[in-house]
Amino acid sequence: MSEIDAPADDATSGAEGEQSIRDRIWAVASASDIRLIAVTLLAIYAIFLFLGIVGGLDVNGLYSSLERVTFFAAVYALVVLALNLQWGYAGLFNIGVAGFMAIGLYSMHILTVQIGLPYPVGALVAILITSLFGALVALPALRLRADYLAIVTLAFAEIVRSILGSQRFAELSLGGVDIGFGGATGPDGVLPDPVKFILYEDPYSLRPESNAFGELYFSLFDPFVIDDSTAEGILYALFLIVFVGLFYFLLVRTGNSPFGRVLKAIREDETVANALGKDTRKFKIKAFALGSALMGLAAILWYTKRGGVTPTNFEPEITFFIFVALIIGGAGSNTGSVIGGIVFGALLFRGPVFVERIINRRLEADADPTTIFDAFTGIDPFIVYTTDNLSALRVVLLGVVLIILIQRRPEGLLGNRKEIASSIDLEDRTGGEN
């Protein structure tokens, strides 16, 4: 094992002798990147706390809102990281993100709930299945230019969604085992989120009993008047943060390597990569398979907690949300992807809903206007009317943000940074082995 896993920085330079795990994780990205992510998240927490306090939320409500913000920030960060490998690094224009997410989640449901595989095995196989589909869809990418690949992937995602929602495949059986997709309402049974396994005796039941750890964990929150579901959400949020860390670690290592260098070369000019002796086909397939696998896993972490297993969760909209988040963060940057995911998930996706909730709470809408005429009968009805439609206005907000961004900062928040694709610091010539 080499002492240098990534460009050394101030945090690692002091490491002596054996490197601790912490140092290694620290070495993956410069400490300043992790600080940047942390500061972004804390700033967003501050905004939500402020709004929450102004809106008169109680302690439980405040924790609950932070837990939700973290959830959306994290799940978006996960998928954005995965897309960054395909689009940001290799320039593979995959607009079938929703399709790969759906395959991951549905495979998981069928394997664990319907076939009865153990949960972790089911997850692993589901991830493998998604990556196989990724590799399969990448095959046309070997010959197609970016825009045509976009058509192929979009079509793929829509085919996946139609098949999953179709009545024809709602009930299927393989050797007596039901492997049907359940049509428009999704398959039967409950696919629990992974954290339920930590807290409950039988996570598959609808009203599970807490196990010993669950009892202990929930009792920790009693003094703060935080209910069990919020407490569970907080644990889930922490769980997701760990996964964002793992994705980040994996993708930074993937990007900062000769492998990542070839991916970037494919993005910049594939003919050159070929002319220099790189078999770009293999690299494209690998990037697609890995990115898709991570999308599948992200979907499992996302929709087992919120949204459930239904085809309507995987409309193309979600793909475009992911793209917008990546563009905000800066395509090609892993740190930017995380920040883009956080900013999008928390502010643009969750923010409007939250604002709507607290304003409505505050005004308690004596007059709840149903039409735009009622809305103009006074200040309060007008505000309530507007905020009632905030979640619908989200898409408009999104458009505005995107236009401003493209005009002012087309490279995204962190897209202009040099993230050198190498396992060592290339410019530090003397920086040999340590």
Next chain:
Amino acid sequence: MTTTATDEDVATDEDSRTVTDENPDEAILQVTNLQKRFGGVVAVDGVDFEIEPGTVTGLIGPNGAGKSTTFDLITGVQNADGGQVVFDGTAITGRRPEQIANRGLVRTFQIARELSEMTVLENVMLAPPHQLGESLWRSVLPGFRGGVSDQEAELREEAWETLEFFAIDHLAGEYAGNLSGGQRKLLEMARVFMTDPDMILLDEPLAGVNPTLEERLLDRIHELQSQGYTFLLVEHDMDVVMNHCDPVIVMHQGKRLMQGAPEAVRQDERVLEAYLGGEVEQ
């Protein structure tokens, strides 16, 4: 540098080819009856030539003579409609560009194709063949990455030396897209050398390069020639071709017009006519 065979002396030309067919080591690159048409346009119309190892061969001809297409056909960027290319004793016709490059035959492009949103160092570090870290697992899995980093440290030194050789080491950390036209040409050359080639095809390496830089580039080419590298270069600057290339191959209308020493080319009537736009009697 023994080849001085020209079309004027068909017999010698034929003789030398038979010899090289029997001793594949003699010619590093043999092109036989190469053909390519785009719709109704015949871009390359049965081109034959041979390149001796350790030479700097010039490939000249008026615009549209088929020089760049010939390069594309040799390096697999485009597929030939007919004919054969033999490199170092192996037929490489129809092989993929990366396979040809990995055999030691690499090229640069007429318009420099730098990887603009990668730094100069990243550009150069991309080139070395068969890097351990090009395997996804080795790059990611703990325990393997150490080996990747070690190899990268070695290549880094090589990369810096190459950049120094081409005098662009002061730009190492810059994005390649920020380089001037001439610097991009140098970068392309540096990148090509990092692939550890035997033979290099240079497509107009001096276009847009200022005279100082041009001298430097030509010096580099001769320096590398003395180390045993073989060059084939397309160039429009006649002074450069006449002073630095031997032999010179002249193409016209998709065919080889002649091949010979610069002196012979300079005095050839047909070459003059081709360049002045007159009709050529075949």
